[in-house]
Amino acid sequence: MSFLHKFDAFLNRIEGVFLVAFLAAMILMAFLQVVLRNAFSSSIIWVDILLRHLVLWIGFLGAALATSNDRHISIDAITRFISPKARMLVGVVTHMFAVVICYFLLQASLTYVGNEISEGAKLYHDIPAWYSEVIIPIGFALLLIHFFIRALLHVNAFFAKGSAS
Numbered sequence: 667m668s669f670l671h672k673f674d675a676f677l678n679r680i681e682g683v684f685l686v687a688f689l690a691a692m693i694l695m696a697f698l699q700v701v702l703r704n705a706f707s708s709s710i711i712w713v714d715i716l717l718r719h720l721v722l723w724i725g726f727l728g729a730a731l732a733t734s735n736d737r738h739i740s741i742d743a744i745t746r747f748i749s750p751k752a753r754m755l756v757g758v759v760t761h762m763f764a765v766v767i768c769y770f771l772l773q774a775s776l777t778y779v780g781n782e783i784s785e786g787a788k789l790y791h792d793i794p795a796w797y798s799e800v801i802i803p804i805g806f807a808l809l810l811i812h813f814f815i816r817a818l819l820h821v822n823a824f825f826a827k828g829s830a831s
Contacts, residue, residue, distance in 0.1 A: 674815050678734050681808065685727045692720050712790050719789070719798035726805025733812040738764075754824040761817035768810035775802040 695713045702709050732738045740760070745753045779796050787795035 670815050670818055674734055674812070677808070677811065678731060681727050681730050681734075685724060685731065688720050688724050688727070692717055692724070715790050722798070723801045726801050726808070730805065730808035730812055733809055733816070736816060751824065754820050757820040758817050758824065761813045761820060764813040765810055765817065768806050768813060772803055772806040772810060775806055779803055 695717060699709050699713050699717075729738065745756055748756065779799050779802065782796045782799055783794070789795040789798055
């Protein structure tokens with residue numbers, strides 16, 4: 667399981683770097699827009715479009731990081747009342763359910779981006795829209811990977827606890 671931890675940590679580093687870079691870019695561009703509008707009664711037209719799409723990228727990268735750290739949305743009302751071993755089993759089931767859902771969303775997002783490519787949709791001027799939308803399948807793929815790793819780690823913990831008892 668050491669490989670899984672290392673691979674997960676590697677993905678976390680890459681996601682974190684992109685997340686920080688995109689967030690810094692958003693802050694700088696938003697600040698620049700405010701200064702340009704208030705001081706010079708001007709603005710850069712494409713910055714608002716880019717900021718909206720960077721929110722999408724940050725959302726997916728943040729979701730991937732949250733999933734990797736077991737901080738994704740979860741309802742733990744039932745798991746509070748069951749044994750730790752049963753909790754691990756429930757964790758495996760819920761993580762695998764999330765893997766299946768992410769797989770279907772990944773397939774749907776690939777179809778969507780493929781349609782955008784074939785239709786030639788534009789984001790701004792000659793920039794294809796799929797450049798900014800490619801994060802959707804990438805994001806679902808990252809979520810799928812992180813949920814699958816979490817499921818495998820829960821399986822490993824389940825059997826490690828079982829052999830220790």
